[in-house]
Amino acid sequence: MTGTTFEVLAEPNRRRILDLLRPGERSVGDLVRQLKMSQPGVSKHLRILREAGLVHVRRDAQRRWYALSPEPLAELDEWLAPYRRFWTDRLDALERYLDENDRNTPETKEDER
Amino acid sequence: MTGTTFEVLAEPNRRRILDLLRPGERSVGDLVRQLKMSQPGVSKHLRILREAGLVHVRRDAQRRWYALSPEPLAELDEWLAPYRRFWTDRLDALERYLDENDRNTPETKEDER
DNA sequence: CAGACATATAGCTGGTTGGCAATATATAGG
DNA sequence: CCTATATATTGCCAACCAGCTATATGTCTG
Numbered sequence: 001m002t003g004t005t006f007e008v009l010a011e012p013n014r015r016r017i018l019d020l021l022r023p024g025e026r027s028v029g030d031l032v033r034q035l036k037m038s039q040p041g042v043s044k045h046l047r048i049l050r051e052a053g054l055v056h057v058r059r060d061a062q063r064r065w066y067a068l069s070p071e072p073l074a075e076l077d078e079w080l081a082p083y084r085r086f087w088t089d090r091l092d093a094l095e096r097y098l099d100e101n102d103r104n105t106p107e108t109k110e111d112e113r
Numbered sequence: 114m115t116g117t118t119f120e121v122l123a124e125p126n127r128r129r130i131l132d133l134l135r136p137g138e139r140s141v142g143d144l145v146r147q148l149k150m151s152q153p154g155v156s157k158h159l160r161i162l163r164e165a166g167l168v169h170v171r172r173d174a175q176r177r178w179y180a181l182s183p184e185p186l187a188e189l190d191e192w193l194a195p196y197r198r199f200w201t202d203r204l205d206a207l208e209r210y211l212d213e214n215d216r217n218t219p220e221t222k223e224d225e226r
Numbered sequence: 227c228a229g230a231c232a233t234a235t236a237g238c239t240g241g242t243t244g245g246c247a248a249t250a251t252a253t254a255g256g
Numbered sequence: 257c258c259t260a261t262a263t264a265t266t267g268c269c270a271a272c273c274a275g276c277t278a279t280a281t282g283t284c285t286g
Contacts, residue, residue, distance in 0.1 A: 004125070007123045009123075012119075022196070029232065039232085040277080040278095041275060044235090046234095062232040064232080076189075077193060077200075083181075141264090150245080151247085153266095158244090159263095174253060174254065175254075176263085
């Protein structure tokens with residue numbers, strides 16, 4: 001099996017790659033230049049990201065253009081959702097969007113208007 | 114050194130422990146019973162979670178009551194924030210809170226070995 | 227075709243890690 | 257003090273992993 005999203009993201013260089021892809025597509029060589037890492041190293045990480053469904057690739061002659069496939073990040077976001085209430089009292093409008101379940105000790109500070 | 118929040122959360126049993134702590138404090142023995150794992154195994158994970166600042170402990174005679182310290186999760190949340198726009202277009206009020214920079218053009222996908 | 231260029235894969239290796247059993251530490255009670 | 261209970265620490269091991277070098281694959285150009 002391919003690693004879980006969490007395991008894949010545990011590696012800092014892979015998070016870095018995703019960050020670099022956020023503005024848009026990048027070629028492998030491009031990424032190699034940004035990360036201080038060997039080309040095979042980068043390709044290996046890209047494979048792992050690809051197999052985890054976090055990036056997808058477009059071929060163009062010898063170049064391969066990698067781009068974000070952010071769907072799996074939603075899984076992480078879902079895991080995180082029930083915890084948000086613990087540190088985002090200020091942004092509690094957020095909870096209205098993102099929260100849905102259980103009972104807990106709600107120590108909301110007073111909302112307004 | 115203590116691992117990063119991402120590394121610590123890569124381990125499924127540790128995420129499970131946090132999930133179990135979400136409703137409130139639990140003793141170690143309590144956790145051992147829920148997870149199918151040896152007591153030393155659980156203690157080891159708890160130590161890692163403690164050193165990562167994700168849980169804190171309260172002594173009570175022989176018992177130790179563990180509870181969530183969710184602050185480090187905010188770090189994860191911050192990393193995730195700029196990605197949210199990619200799957201939560203519906204929730205674009207969110208972006209007003211969380212986002213800051215530009216957008217890209219989605220491309221056709223292709224995937225092959 | 228040859229050679230250059232871009233990327234992927236294979237093979238190796240040192241370091242890390244999760245699991246367990248054994249043992250240590252601490253506390254409570256008789 | 258002795259014993260039971262609860263948890264932590266230690267020591268060990270097999271598995272995994274990220275990085276590297278060397279090599280393979282694929283494509284473009286002349």
